Amino acid sequence: MSSTTIPLKKKRRLGSKPEVEPSQISPPKDTKKLKRAQDSTSHSQESTGAYSEELEVLKRDGQQDLELHRSECANLRQIMQDIQSAKMSDADDKDEYVANKRMQASLHFVTLKKLNRLSHFRCKAARETTMAGKQRVDSLHLQLQNLLYEVMHLQKEIKKCREFKSKDEDIELVDVDTFYREAPSEIATPHSTKKDPHKQRLARLDWELEQRKRLAEKLKDCQSNTDILAREINTKEEYLDSLQPQLATILQATIPVQEYLSMPIHEIRAQHQTAKLLPRPLYILYVQASAYQEARDSSMSLKIEGDKDAVISAGSASPVIEEESDSDNEESLTQSKRRRKTVGNKLEEKRQKLLAKHPLQVIMTLKFRDGSVLTLTFSYLTSLHIVSVGVDLKLSSAAKTTTVTSDLLSPDRLLSCLHPGDTGLVSPNASNAYQFSKLGMDSMSSYIGKTGHPYRWAQWLAGLDFLPEDSEATKATTAISTSHMESTLKALRSRTRARLALTKQLTSLERNTVPVPAQSVGLFPAKIAARLTSWATITKEDFQALLFMQRSPALELAEDYQHFYLATCSRGSAILKAAVLLSVDYPRCPPHIVIGVTLTGEHNHSNDNDIRDLESELNLHYDELVTEKSHDYLLSNQLQRLLMCFDVYVETRGEGEGAEGPTEFAREKMFIRLTRGRGRSKPYKYNAQYRYFTQR
Known part of the structure; x- marks a missing residue:
């Protein structure tokens, strides 16, 4: 361990x-x-x-x-x-x-x-x-x-590096051909620059710099010449300005001579100077009237009256001067602040401003042989942008007036309707009505005494031309247009589509062919022996004159604006004529068909119940022929049903009645019963699913 x-x-x-x-x-x-x-x-x-x-x-x-x-x-x-x-x-x-x-x-x-x-x-x-x-x-x-x-x-x-843009890219250089043609060889060096795009670009920039230096020197020379000419012009302007007082003194000294010779040159010159202050409509009126006076009517006189100083001060006023004047009148401003204007006073000021006239007016005087004088005062309403006329008639001593004639010569009615409908009580400018309505004012006629009559001919003399007002008294509003816009457009599309489809059908019917759309083929049997032999357009008189139309309810439906056609169908010796009444509102209003058959006699709704049932089948049960995609082909479907029912009519005729009839019509259809009930009704109703005919 x-x-x-x-x-x-x-x-x-x-x-x-x-x-x-x-x-x-x-x-x-x-x-x-x-x-x-x-x-x-x-x-x-x-x-x-x-x-x-x-x-x-x-x-x-x-x-x-x-x-x-x-x-x-x-x-x-x-x-x-x-x-x-x-x-x-x-x-x-x-x-x-x-x-x-x-x-x-x-x-x-x-x-x-x-x-x-x-x-x-x-x-x-x-x-x-x-x-x-x-x-x-x-x-x-x-x-x-x-x-x-x-x-x-x-x-x-x-x-x-890729996005780097040099300042030389913003310079518009001359094209390469021009560069090699105009540039000197020491700058262009074609033997080296044509092979190297970089050197070529540098050479073109050098040439551009050389050209700009030359142009700068040229500009400098031109500016020096311009300064010399400007000094000469200033010297001449000073000389001309010194002549102006001398000429004014000479003209003032010639005034007595002008009066003696009846040549008011000084007065005319003053009027021309004042005319420059007129608004453009009155200026055009003054110029054209002066030209007419000089050329055609020497008894007419023109003059301009008004406050020239007000026009000059209004044209030369600046915000700086207004501020200085406001600072000089501090006491008046304090008083105006203490007495603030009410809403009513502000509205009244806007109304007065709307009816304000230009300070200058053109006075036109027309003299007559009896000594009467008609004075027309043309004023320009600056906010309404129209010209008004003040009328004044001074009668001579020899002219005597009565109660009736005095009314005719009154200023308000003297020039009324000088042109058709021009009463002078309605402003020719349609926008004025909206201006009056915005300020809660009455129509123009309520202020004629203050503004004068805005006659249309006065606007023409002043060079103004407004669109004429609608002759109808109804005033167009936005709400009505909005509520009817969608429905109207849909109706227009539906009508156009129906008329196009109807045109195709009528073209085919004129060739004796009933155009059945693919969506409606299953509504009819595969084989129909009866054929359309003719299709023609007839008038209302021809429609009413048909024999089988007598005592028909369709006569009450006929109107001049509707369309009338006559179709002829045949099968063997049997002839069927169908009068078709087509409404202008087709297919919303279905066609009405009246039938007459020629077969061992004349048969119609008045003498044959089978014909009456056949018409009912066509005119009352048309909704069975209308589908979503074949709505516009209702006429073709009705005519195809007419041919089908015509086959049923001739194939079942005489069966069970004991009457003799033609035997040429073979029975090609399948029927549950040939007749039914006391009325012996025929099987006009077709069951498309099981392909047999039965009674309704």
Whole structure:
């Protein structure tokens, strides 16, 4: 025991290594050093002959030690059982026997202790091996991360290089052909630049720089010339400005001469200066009226009146001046703040501003031979953007008026309806109605006395033209349009689709072919012997004149705007004529068909119950022919049913009635009963599932 424990303690002291941080030594090097240390330790121990449990662990098999541990435990159990049995027995030598067994048990305990120590060494070796492997993995992971970081850095650098844009890229260079054609050879050097794009780019940039230097010199020369011309212009402007006061003095001195010669040049010049302050509509009116006065009507006179200073101040006002004026009138501002305007006052101010006129007005005076003078005052409403007219008529002393004529010559009615419908009571600008409504004001007619009459011809004279108002009195509203939009569009689509389908059907019927859609083929038997022989359009008079139409309820349905057709069907000697009344609202309103048959006489609804039943089958039970996809082909389905029922009519005619009839009609249909009931009704109803005919 002592020989095994003492070397073990020494080897543990010798084999222990100082702890080293992973950051200081890389894991692979530590692993190699550890192996080298173990190999050197084992080699030194073997050479010295000392005992080492670490070497013993490496030489021993763990599975064998496990089996040895199990056998030692079993032996211990057996020894304990033997000791217990010996103590329970009455043998004389049981004490000696128990002592021997204790010695054996002690040896087994020593073996177990040895195995326990070996297992601890194995665990320690496994942990060291695992730690070495983990360190190696960490080292490789760090190397991988370093490589990834390097790759990422290289990718960023590559991206920067690719996305790099030089300032020369923003320069619009001349094309290559022009460069080689215009650039000198010492800059272009075609023998080297044509093969190397980089050198070519540098050469083009050099040529661009050379051109810009030349243009800069040219710009400098032009600027110097511009300065010289500007100085000359300033000198001439100063000379012309000095002439202005001299000319004004000369014109002022010529005023008496102008009055004596009836040439008011000074007055006309002042009017022209004032005309520049007019709004554009009144300016156009003034210019055109002046031209007409000079060319055609010398008795007409024009002048401009109003406050020129108000127009000039309104046009030259600036926020700075307003701020200065506000600072000068602090006392008035404090008073206005104390007396704040109510909502009613603000609304009234907005109404007054809406009806405000431009400060300048154009006065047109028309003189008549009897001495009467008509004065028209044209004003421009700045917010309403219309021109109004104030009318004033001064009668001569010779003109005498009565009560009736005075009403006719009143300013409000004198120029009313100068053009048809132009009463001057409604604004020609449709947007004015919304402006009045927004401020809760009445219509334009309520303010005629203040604004004047906005005649349409006045707008024309001022160069204004507005869209005419709707002749209907009904006012369009958004709510009505919204509520009817979807339904109207659907009705339009349905009507168009139905008319297109109806056109196809009528084209086919004119060729004596009934076009049955694929969705409705199963509603009729496979074989129908009757054929459509003609299809023609007729008038309302022809429709009403048909013999079998007499006393028919369909006559009350006929209207001029509807469509009328006549179809002729035949089977052998039997002839069927069908008058078709087609409504304009087809297919929502189904066609109405009236029938007359020629077969051993004339048969119609008035003398043949079978014909009446046939018409009922067509006109009352049309809903059976309507499907979702064949709704627009109702006319074709009704005509196909007409041919089918015509076969039933001729094939069952005379059966069970005792009357003689033609035998040319073979019975090709399957009937449950030929007739039924007191009315002897025929089997016009077709059962498509079982393919037989029966009565309703």
